[in-house]
Amino acid sequence: MKILVTGGAGFIGSQVAQAYLQAGHRVTILDDLSTGKQENLPPEAEFVRADIASPQAAELVARGGFGLINHHAAQISVPASVADPVDDAHSNVMGLLNLLEAGCRAKLERFIFVSSGGAVYGEMEGAPVDESFPARPMSPYAVAKLSGELYLDYYAAQHGLSSVVLRYANVYGPRQIPHAEAGVVAIFMDCLVDGHEPTIYSPEDLPGGMKRDYTFVGDVVRANLAALERGQGVYNIGTGVASDTLTIWEAVKKAAGREMAHHMGPARAGDIRYSALDCAKAARELGWRPDYDLARGMAETWAWRQRR
Numbered sequence: 001m002k003i004l005v006t007g008g009a010g011f012i013g014s015q016v017a018q019a020y021l022q023a024g025h026r027v028t029i030l031d032d033l034s035t036g037k038q039e040n041l042p043p044e045a046e047f048v049r050a051d052i053a054s055p056q057a058a059e060l061v062a063r064g065g066f067g068l069i070n071h072h073a074a075q076i077s078v079p080a081s082v083a084d085p086v087d088d089a090h091s092n093v094m095g096l097l098n099l100l101e102a103g104c105r106a107k108l109e110r111f112i113f114v115s116s117g118g119a120v121y122g123e124m125e126g127a128p129v130d131e132s133f134p135a136r137p138m139s140p141y142a143v144a145k146l147s148g149e150l151y152l153d154y155y156a157a158q159h160g161l162s163s164v165v166l167r168y169a170n171v172y173g174p175r176q177i178p179h180a181e182a183g184v185v186a187i188f189m190d191c192l193v194d195g196h197e198p199t200i201y202s203p204e205d206l207p208g209g210m211k212r213d214y215t216f217v218g219d220v221v222r223a224n225l226a227a228l229e230r231g232q233g234v235y236n237i238g239t240g241v242a243s244d245t246l247t248i249w250e251a252v253k254k255a256a257g258r259e260m261a262h263h264m265g266p267a268r269a270g271d272i273r274y275s276a277l278d279c280a281k282a283a284r285e286l287g288w289r290p291d292y293d294l295a296r297g298m299a300e301t302w303a304w305r306q307r308r
């Protein structure tokens with residue numbers, strides 16, 4: 001199949017593009033290199049440097065003959081979306097619509113949209129949630145992701161576009177950059193390499209810090225392979241295990257075989273306290289389950305960090 005991967009110079013999209021190439025597909029990557037890197041681009045992929053919201057991107061989709069778009073390109077920082085919601089919506093709403101409109105004119109068959117389970121549900125209640133949990137987006141980033149999901153419902157109903165929404169948990173692994181949506185693993189590894197002791201932010205009743213569902217990028221890539229042909233609608237992609245920040249710091253140090261002190265700091269306003277995803281639907285309908293536990297994922301990530 002001929003596939004367009006947007007955001008394919010980024011942390012996750014580049015590894016999805018690589019996996020699609022390895023599975024025998026033809027891949028074009030559309031990325032403006034705003035956070036992505038040229039060195040992440042698989043050499044066998046065609047590369048077009050453009051903003052997803054631009055006329056050039058619409059032209060590429062209209063004439064490219066793609067069977068499927070896998071949409072990873074996005075403004076990915078929650079604080080940046082709070083500081084400038086218009087800029088966030090430029091990529092995360094207008095960019096998506098630009099691709100969908102051009103895709104429908106070109107009789108595109110299928111669309112994989114990457115959303116965020118960590119963001120769209122908002123605060124959870126201490127147990128993993130499934131896709132029926134009410135969405136309570138708490139940032140412009142989350143509002144834009146949720147609106148993207150609703151647009152896909154509209155395009156399915158109005159234009160018959162089949163689509164899968166993958167709501168990722170906190171993804172970590174090789175190629176992650178520290179400022180990203182869930183960059184704490186990359187931040188901690190940088191601390192060990194640079195010799196800066198990290199600060200762990202925690203409210204009084206959560207001494208190890210906020211709890212999150214940390215999911216290895218290799219597992220996320222396999223979900224994108226499964227979604228090529230299977231599934232319709234929204235799927236959580238995570239592990240269902242909530243780890244606090246202190247546990248992640250311990251796992252990073254263990255993978256690196258190094259010791260370092262850390263500091264504790266007060267919780268930051270707006271940080272979600274608990275987030276974990278129940279992924280039974282993805283297991284049932286996509287045949288997908290995570291393979292990696294924290295120890296194995298951290299070991300692979302550290303091995304990459306040392307080679308960098």
Ligand SMILES: NC(=O)c1ccc[n+]([C@@H]2O[C@H](COP(=O)([O-])OP(=O)(O)OC[C@H]3O[C@@H](n4cnc5c(N)ncnc54)[C@H](O)[C@@H]3O)[C@@H](O)[C@H]2O)c1
Pocket residue numbers: 006007008009010011012013030031032033034035036037050051052053071072073074075076090091095114115116117118167168169170171172180181182
């Ligand atoms: N990393 C996580 O934990 C996580 C969790 C949930 C969802 N996501 C989603 O996964 C996707 C990939 O995120 P990532 O962590 O790999 O981040 P990333 O920054 O590495 O990748 C995003 C890519 O999109 C490109 N891009 C951004 N705006 C663009 C635009 N307007 N036009 C063209 N290209 C543009 C960037 O250059 C970059 O290569 C995003 O949609 C993000 O919202 C990530």
